[in-house]
Amino acid sequence: MTTPAQADIGVIGGSGFYSFLDDVTEVPVTTPYGEPSDALFVGELAGRRVAFLPRHGRDHTLHPHRINYRANLWALRAAGVRQVLGPCAVGGLQEKYGPGTLVVPDQLVDRTRSRAQTYFDGEERADGQRPNVVHVTFADPYCETGREAALSAARGREWEPVDGGTMVVVEGPRFSTRAESLWHAAQGWAVVGMTGHPEAVLARELGLCYSSLALVTDLDAGAETGEGVSHAEVLEVFRENLGRLRTVLFDAVAALPGTRSCGCADSLAGFDPGIALP
Numbered sequence: 297m298t299t300p301a302q303a304d305i306g307v308i309g310g311s312g313f314y315s316f317l318d319d320v321t322e323v324p325v326t327t328p329y330g331e332p333s334d335a336l337f338v339g340e341l342a343g344r345r346v347a348f349l350p351r352h353g354r355d356h357t358l359h360p361h362r363i364n365y366r367a368n369l370w371a372l373r374a375a376g377v378r379q380v381l382g383p384c385a386v387g388g389l390q391e392k393y394g395p396g397t398l399v400v401p402d403q404l405v406d407r408t409r410s411r412a413q414t415y416f417d418g419e420e421r422a423d424g425q426r427p428n429v430v431h432v433t434f435a436d437p438y439c440e441t442g443r444e445a446a447l448s449a450a451r452g453r454e455w456e457p458v459d460g461g462t463m464v465v466v467e468g469p470r471f472s473t474r475a476e477s478l479w480h481a482a483q484g485w486a487v488v489g490m491t492g493h494p495e496a497v498l499a500r501e502l503g504l505c506y507s508s509l510a511l512v513t514d515l516d517a518g519a520e521t522g523e524g525v526s527h528a529e530v531l532e533v534f535r536e537n538l539g540r541l542r543t544v545l546f547d548a549v550a551a552l553p554g555t556r557s558c559g560c561a562d563s564l565a566g567f568d569p570g571i572a573l574p
């Protein structure tokens with residue numbers, strides 16, 4: 297079964313990114329990995345077809361450790377998407393990266409522990425198909441073209457972004473202890489989040505371009521001197537910055553090239569994945 301292409305760019309983020317677009321079509325997608333976080337919300341932006349997927353569900357009921365990341369990336373690819381932007385909220389690990397900082401990371405450290413993070417585990421799927429084990433290259437986890445689009449979009453709106461830096465992704469749902477946070481900061485890592493992985497590696501396994509726009513909503517426990525993060529503070533800073541993040545995101549969509557010249561599409565070159573990709 298093939299699904300007609302609905303979109304070529306995917307945005308994984310909250311409902312605040314698409315809710316005011318004209319003419320958004322809701323496209324339900326099912327996958328061999330179960331249900332994605334929600335239907336895809338497909339609309340047109342800067343002449344491109346864009347599929348928005350609310351990472352936490354439209355009512356924000358899915359917490360980071362409960363998100364079906366495999367279904368989400370699979371659903372986007374099944375809809376025709378080949379380039380993905382993953383905006384997310386993060387904590388700053390360095391004092392210079394305070395609330396309102398926009399980081400376009402170039403590296404990632406995975407400290408999640410209970411999330412399925414491969415399609416190619418050699419295990420039989422529910423539909424009887426069995427993927428082979430594939431070892432994709434992940435030295436540079438983000439698409440450089442996508443990063444450039446995000447950086448130029450931010451600069452164009454006079455929001456000077458941090459170009460590069462490491463995002464450490466923790467399991468959650470709790471925030472870090474002070475010791476964990478100090479340790480992350482001591483490594484020189486820039487920001488800490490809960491959703492940036494395994495999104496990145498699953499996109500790579502499917503040959504998708506993936507890059508992240510990480511909005512700092514608070515200083516993590518090791519980088520500030522108070523009581524640590526509260527969820528209410530995080531939400532407040534996110535709300536304050538949503539408008540300009542949306543503007544930058546839309547400019548980044550417009551800046552993505554129609555034809556890919558990066559190597560992301562070749563991530564499975566030389567491997568037999570054993571299953572057909574959508």
Ligand SMILES: [Zn+2]
Pocket residue numbers: 439440441442504505506556558559560561
């Ligand atoms: Zn790419």
